[in-house]
Amino acid sequence: MTTQLNLSEFMQTLTDLTKVRESLALDPALLSLMQHWLSIFAAQPQPIRMQVLSRRQLVSVISTLGSGEVTHAAFDGWMPENYALLLNYMDKGSHQYECLETNSGKLHIFPLQQSIAHKHAILLIQHETLDEDAISLIKQCLDMFHHYASLIIENERDALTGLLNRKTFDHCVSKILLNDYTPEFKFPLHHFLAIFDIDFFKKINDTYGHLIGDEVLILLSRLMQETFREGDLLFRFGGEEFVGVFSCADENDITVLLERFKATLNAHVFPQVGHVSMSVGCSRMALNVLPNTVLERADEALYYAKDHGRNQICFYEELVENGLLSDSTIQGEVELF
Structure with missing residues (x-):
């Protein structure tokens, strides 16, 4: 040279x-x-x-x-x-x-x-x-x-599962909501946030011990990574709670994605524990909606799923439209933390 x-x-x-x-x-x-x-x-x-x-x-x-x-x-x-x-x-x-x-x-x-x-x-x-x-x-x-x-x-990773951690979530979601996240597709995307919670996880820990409980968390995290698409952002929030951020070309794709994961999980057999299910609450992400607001909406949908039989997927917007939940958004004002 x-x-x-x-x-x-x-x-x-x-x-x-x-x-x-x-x-x-x-x-x-x-x-x-x-x-x-x-x-x-x-x-x-x-x-x-x-x-x-x-x-x-x-x-x-x-x-x-x-x-x-x-x-x-x-x-x-x-x-x-x-x-x-x-x-x-x-x-x-x-x-x-x-x-x-x-x-x-x-x-x-x-x-x-x-x-x-x-x-x-x-x-x-x-x-x-x-x-x-x-x-x-x-x-x-x-x-x-x-x-x-x-x-x-x-x-940026959770030490146990290898999924993204809460600190990383705050930054990624803020970029999406501020329209500063460059999409990998050339057409407009619809963004969704889903909260996943393992059903009766405390019973798993009490029955089999925390080492087996940790094994369930690790194996379930791998199953999520294998089932969802490359580019989907998967986070562990701590304990048995996980969060996913999904970008879809068609707004109906989110239903297909979550139902596919639910079917895969229901068919999976975990060593010693057997079958494990999750309840899921999902909400649409939108510009000018604070990350905490999106989380709260998905969390409301999650608790509705928990209170109505578990092992199901509930969408916040559908629950509000059907009169099963009240919309927490304050119209005409800026909602603060």
Whole structure:
């Protein structure tokens, strides 16, 4: 490499990265870091194009190709024929760097290991003259980035179940309600919040002991992760209570998602304990509705489910519409905590 490293600029990129304190800001920080490093080590006349892409994003765009709809702005500049190549790379489960020769030029693919919003993602760089030294530098940069990201993400996870924790919930929901959460789909989404509570969990602890109770929590958390979609945000609030935040293309999708999980859970047999059920309360999320208000509505629906037989899913808006609950929203005023 003939380009000399500017140590001051190099240290500034690292300093900016270590300012990040939540994982939703990791991807932009990575792109900023890589743009700067490549401008030093792999300069070329044409602009360097790069992006963090998830498998979910690719599936969404591929599904709309040929429909005549305009591609999401996040994909402007990438040739549509490259989407299938990128999806094939992800489906192989590869954890190795690859370079694809395409009609639009060389695409360099680096696997990513961290994220809250997606499990399968890549760093994609379009660049014609990356040499072995530059590629090695990018890999080292990503290794450092992954180590730092793991510390951030560990701080956002519940120690027992590995699900997101309450602290992370407050931040994620606030971003959604303030319309500051970038959707992975190119069409408007409907957001929902659901509270899950294990039925008769105290009886499980009293009968089998807390170690078995913890095992139920761990296994149930894994079942939730396997049943719900990549990109759904799952949190443990403590004890036997869990919260899910779901983004749906169609507002009826939330019913399908929750009913599918209910059926999967009812069919599952836990070691020593047997069958376990959950009651669920769900409410729609909307702009200018405080996170505590959404939680309270879902909680009211949850307690209605508990009081009316358990092992069921209740939707706050449906309960209000049917006169089974009173709407707690104060019309014309701002509801405070």
